[in-house]
Amino acid sequence: MRHKIKKFIIFLNGTYASSHIRVLSHNTYSTTIDKIKNETLYAADGGLNYVIKHNLNSQKIIYIGDNDSLSRKSKKFLDKKNLNINNYNSKTEYNELTALNKDKCFSDFAAILDLILKDNLKNQVFIEIFYGLGGRKDHEMANLLEAEKFLLDLPQGGLCYFHGGVILSTIDCMIYSEKNLSFSVFSKYKKCEIEISGAKYEGHILLERPSHGLSNQSTANEVLFKPLGSLITIYF
Incomplete structure (x- = not known):
């Protein structure tokens, strides 16, 4: 039985927009x-x-x-929406704010992932992350590790797509690009067993160890990845 897949869009504080x-999983792009x-x-x-900078047309903003x-613009925006950053929980019909203590032992991104989890x-989850990469390397690594933890904790599996060049997935996914994508x-x-199609090295592939990655190149506009029981990380 195919589980329902739900998509979430998250904005972080990196540099890669x-x-x-394009990434596809179970008819979700x-x-x-x-x-x-x-x-x-x-x-x-x-x-x-970044949400404010791009003046995005949103149905709802959930800020944590x-x-x-x-x-300064973000603080003014929250004030305009009647969301008080000094109040730990503020909600309006269209927006939500949860303020966290600065001395917490987890990241703001981790708090969002915990909420989604x-x-x-009972669902598979597709998370698309803008500005999750770039900037401080320790923050970037923390984001990737939290995404990995989230996917491993998710009973039905899922995918995290970091714009800038990283996909983590425990479910089937496809990438669309021009040919010869490295x-x-x-x-x-x-x-780790994986099936790949649409690439120079395709078929059933066994990754023996963490250092035994597979460098590959697309031969078509579509490359399909099927993780067989493990979490995989795709860099491009």
Whole structure:
């Protein structure tokens, strides 16, 4: 039985806004910033700065953060929406704010993932992340590790697409791009099995160790990935 897949769009505080590929999983596609219309957007602290900068047409904004990276425009926006950054929980019909303590032991992104996980234990999940890569390397690594933890905790599996060049997935997915796209596939687990089609090296492939990644190149406009029981990471 195919499980229902739900998509979420998250804005973080990195530097990479977009990628040159499109990702598909179970009839759910990635998008680009200029095509976001009437969506519910999740913003982790400084990620709200980008939502404001791009003047995105959103159905709802769900903001979670400790407010240490907000621009003046973002603070004014929250005030205009009657969301008080000094109040731990503020809600209106169209927006939500959850303020976090600055001395917490987890990231703002982790708090958003925990919220999504709690409500989607019976669903597969497609998460598209803008501005999740770039900037401080420790923040970038923390984002990738939290995404990995989220996918491993998700009973029905899912996918996290970081614009800028990384996909983590435990479910089937496809990437659309021009031919001859160079990419690599890794898994941190021993003897990870994966099926690939539409690439120079395709078929049933065994990744023996974390250092035994597969450098590959697309031969078509579509490349299909099928993880067989493990989490894979695709770099492009």
